[in-house]
Amino acid sequence: MSNTITQSNQPYDQVLVDIVDYVENHEIKSPVAYTTAWLCLLDTLGCGLEALEYEACTKLLGPVVPGLSVANGVKVPGTSYVLDPVQGAFNIGTMIRWLDFNDTWLAAEWGHPSDNLGAILATADWLSRTGDKSFTIKDVLTAMIKAHEIQGCIALENSFNKVGLDHVILVKVASTAVVAQMMGLTRDQMLAAVSLAWVDGQSLRTYRHFPNAGSRKSWAAGDATSRAVRLALMAKTGEMGYPSALTAKTWGFYDVSFKGKAFTFQRSYGSYVMENILFKISFPAEFHSQSAVEAAMELHIAMKAAGKTADDIKRVTIRTQEACIRIIDKKGPLNNPADRDHCIQYMVAVPLIFGRLTARDYEDNIASDSRIDALREKIICVEDPTFTADYHDPSKRSIANALRIEFSDGSTLGEVVVEYPIGHARRRIEGTPLLLEKFTTNLARVFDEPTAAKIGKSCLDYEGLITLSVNEFMDLLVL
Secondary structure, rough: OOOOOOOOOOOOOOHHHHHHHHHHOOOOHHHHHHHHHHHHHHHHHHHHHHHHHHHHHHHOOOOOOOOOOOOEEEEEOOOOOOOOOHHHHHHHHHHHOOOOOOEEEEEOOEHHHHHHHHHHHHHHHHHHHHHOOOOOOOOHHHHHHHHHHHHHHHHHHOOOOOOOOHHHHHHHHHHHHHHHOOOOHHHHHHHHHHHHHHHHOOOOOHHHOOOOOOOOOHHHHHHHHHHHHHHHHHHHHOOOOOOOOOOOOOOOOOHHOOOOOOOOOOOOOOOOOHHEEEEEOOOOOHHHHHHHHHHHHHHHOOOOOOOOOOHHEEEEEEEOOHHHHHHHHHOOOOOOHHHHHOOHHHHHHHHHHOOOOOHHHHOHHHHOHHHHHHHHHHEEEEEHHHHHHHHHHOOOOOOOOEEEEEEOOOOOOEEEEEEEOOOOHHHHHHHHEEEEHHHHHHHHHHOOOHHHHHHHHHHHHHHOOOOHHHHHHHHHHHO
């Protein structure tokens, strides 16, 4: 076998070219995109810090082999780990996704674009420490905006879940593109890297659905970001690309994994996704349920005022969107926290009973309360075609749910309708103070009061933060 790699002369698929052109050449000018990316950075890191309270997460963190440390390596927030960029991306990506509390994008495909931060922060920190390149937090925000845009714009019209693929494929593609540019790859190398991401083995949605819902859904994004860094590093060595990775007859992604359909696009890449991203502010719950949980909290207050408890409920009806029914309308046994936070009946039952929904409420000690399963059996979902249409309408992008309670004595409560949950772009002004409060609360979970105050002061000063070097920023966040 020859040691010489012959590059193909065939043109790259246009989808790959458009991604690379955008990452290389598009200038982000939107102040809204940058300030939203700043909020997203803080919120995403805060979610990762909260995840450190859970041993199921922390047992997966650290080096691949215990005891290894890397000179000038990536520092992992909230820990003392110093890792290579591939494993650093896995650690950061796994932390931030663990509790299903970071941002969300809903379209034909859903996902969590801030998952890309694992690859972006790891790459920026590593390169800054080695002296190869120097990055500021402004650079990180730019990379976040572009990764959000790639993942989100592909998701607008193309459903990967309908062919059984997990949305983390888009994390891998978006992360590969932006970190390849951060690493200084040539245009040909960037094209090769992105093609490798599409050719790569893709995760099935098996671990998100009955009867196999499990904890892999909490580290799948970390896995995708680490793979992205690995593929970009391989492409930097001159490893060849695959120009028709998507369109090749029989063997390309379209024919093998997308039922022969080519991707369609609603819009060209800009900064639309970051500007319209959804934040999970109040509840660590799958986003299609966020407005339902908000409505349930309101109904809990009304029930108390009426002298009613969950034991008095005969039926709860949830009017909702088709996507909600397809993903989280779930009956029967729920085997673990990952199963429970993808069941809308569970996520509505808990606030109706307790007046709250926290990450701890998915754990076994709470789930064992017999009242939860008893109430779950009384909760039904029905699709409202208008809610489904508004969910897909680019001018609305609502995530509506409506709850109505019928009691055994024949009385009713509701219907409470919430079209846009607190984390929606339409409620950004209302939600921002709460988002920042969520961040400071998460800082206090890991750091002592003086350290948390120092970090908070730096992070909440937008103008000062964006000029801070990435390695200085990461130094603030480690133990």
